Amino acid sequence: MYKMKYTNQTDDVYGIKAAGSKKKTFVLWREVVMAYAAPAIMAGIGGLVTADRSLQIGALTTIGGASALMALMIGLLLRSRVGHIRWVIGAPHLVVVGVFALAGSSFGLCAAWMTSGLLEFMIPSNHLAWVGRVWIDFPLSGFLASTIVTWRWRLAATTNFSSKRRRKK
Template sequence: MNRMKSADKRGGAPYIASAGSRAKSFVLWREVAMAYISPAVMAGIGGLVTADKGLQIAALTTIGGASALIAWMLGLWLRSAGGKNRWVAGANRLIVTGTFTLGGIAFGLLAAWATTYLFGIMRPFDPVAWVDRVWLDFPMSGAIASTIMIWRWRLAAAKN
């Protein structure tokens, strides 16, 4: 039942919320969308400014896609077990964010290594240009996605 109907049934004045009075909760799809859009737009703008078609394509594929995947996995973990860990919820926000950013970079490097290794096994004599990009794109995407997710999760946890 929404608040307007409940206020009318009680006979009191209707509830009018100001713009900043209601705290937003942590909604996974919204946070993953934000983690995809932010680096994709910034890399796309960089590709337009430098007229680099490879960067423009990578903005929507390897940069944005890796960011969304890492944000989705981290968001699932935060929803299920993140609040139960005392150091994630209670430590200084900058320390937790820095720790998760370094973890995102490490995960991105691991994903880049796995991608180039597996792609090299499957197609040993046919190199593709995007495989060379993953060594920069995946760690950068991991850092951006981890930073966005943990920072926004801590803000939502502090308000709620």
């Protein structure tokens, strides 16, 4: 008889490490999926509890969509050269997360301003009830998504950076 070596193929595909492993990986598509799903589910539950139909619809459209888009943009930004800038790696964790959270909420506010202004110019506002929601949904989604993605990226970056530094010594 032969012995079959057990290998878990999901370790390689998804970057999942053993329970005791200290190496953390940052996978952008997982962050984007979670950035859509988490706020959409929570807002959907809130819409069900309060029987607010606009919140239920907003959970799947403006809230989840804006969060996913912001997570994608921030993740791509951090994986590019911006993530290798000295102050992003060297500054305290909370400072980096705070700067990106402010940038995310500011971008969400600009997106809400552009969306509401453009849509009211093109389509009368009485036909689109969700346009009034973007003033809350976009900045809040931008803040939450950029905070979470930056926090998780920074944990992975400092873990990988410190493990590389230890190997060089």
